[in-house]
Amino acid sequence: MQQNSTHLVLGASGQIGSVLTTELRKKYGSSAVIASDIKAPKKESSQMGLFVQIDATSYDALLNVVKSYNVSTVYLMAAMLSATAENHPSKAWDLNMSSLFNVLNLAKDGFIKHVFWPSSIAVFGPSSPKINVPQLTIMEPTTVYGISKLSGERWCAYYNKKYGIDVRSLRFPGLIGWQSSPGGGTTDYAVDIFHKAVAHQPFECFLAKNTALPMMYMDDAIRAVIELMESDSKKIKVRSSYNLGALSFTPKTLYQSLLPLFPNFEINYAPDFRQEIAESWPQSIDDSSARNDWGWQPQFDLKLMVEDMCSNLRNK
Ligand code: AKB
Secondary structure, eight states: TTTTOOEEEEEESSSHHHHHHHHHHHHGGGGGGEESSSSOHHHHTTTTOOOOOEEEHHHHHHHHHHHHTOOOOEEEEOOOOOOHHHHSSSHHHHHHHHHHHHHHHHHHHTTTTTEEEEEEGOOOOOOSSSBOOSSSHHHHHHSSHHHHHHHHHHHHHHHHHHHHEEEEEEOOOEEESSSSOSOSSSSSSHHHHHHHHTTOOOOOOOOTTTTTTEEHHHHHHHHHHHHHSSSOOGOOSSSEEEEEOOEEHHHHHHHHHHTTTOOOOOOOEOOTHHHHHHHHHHHSBHHHHHHHHOOOOOOOOOOHHHHHHHHHHHHO
């Protein structure tokens, strides 16, 4: 179903959107993938393929692009992440929810056929189980971002049940990649630490050393999106969002795994408001529904991820 589609990535200049756009172009061809963002792209990425500058909170702007380019699949990657959202609650709610409603309504109104929307481990809260948090459990998120993601999940399930919309979603853990910079997340320390190590600079960590969180290498995350979207619709039994697991580690473990490559690397811990957000989230994920329904299997363990990150960042 995906081969003859035109794909539109909203938030294509962001951490996940930029890598996803590149992979989709490799897979389906440059002319089959339209990148879009509210911000103009950097020069290099604009040369790779078609880019349109649009605000995902405007239904009319989206409709215009969808009609002009005959788009059938939309990946809604535009969002305000957990730490930034705590500082801009109503703006975060507005962006995260209105963009989702716009895309779901484009599908309901018959203009597009398939939707991917990322949820997050932020849907869980302090009352959820910490270890191997199950697909279905108590969910009482305490962050604006988490509340918007949990509400979004319920709306995805509603649009699927009520209108038959083919919307698919993954609850992403913290994502780590060399290709793009993250912005405003609680898990972002796990990206920043690599940049400092490779630059031979000391690292100040905004989380405490023993704060375990679920994480994933970007290559695995992008592969998960593509595999989920290419799966036969009958296999997709969860229409809210799938738990997705790969790694779980603390800042201390990540630091220790960098030491063999950078023996003089120094870290100090200065936890800030993000510590409380991290403590409200689970430490590890039970992703058996994703594994059983559509065959999810992560490929990168901590060692592989550290080696790949460092060699790519060094070459960059
Ligand atoms: C964040 O830290 O806000 C994100 C997420 C876990 O969704 N990376």
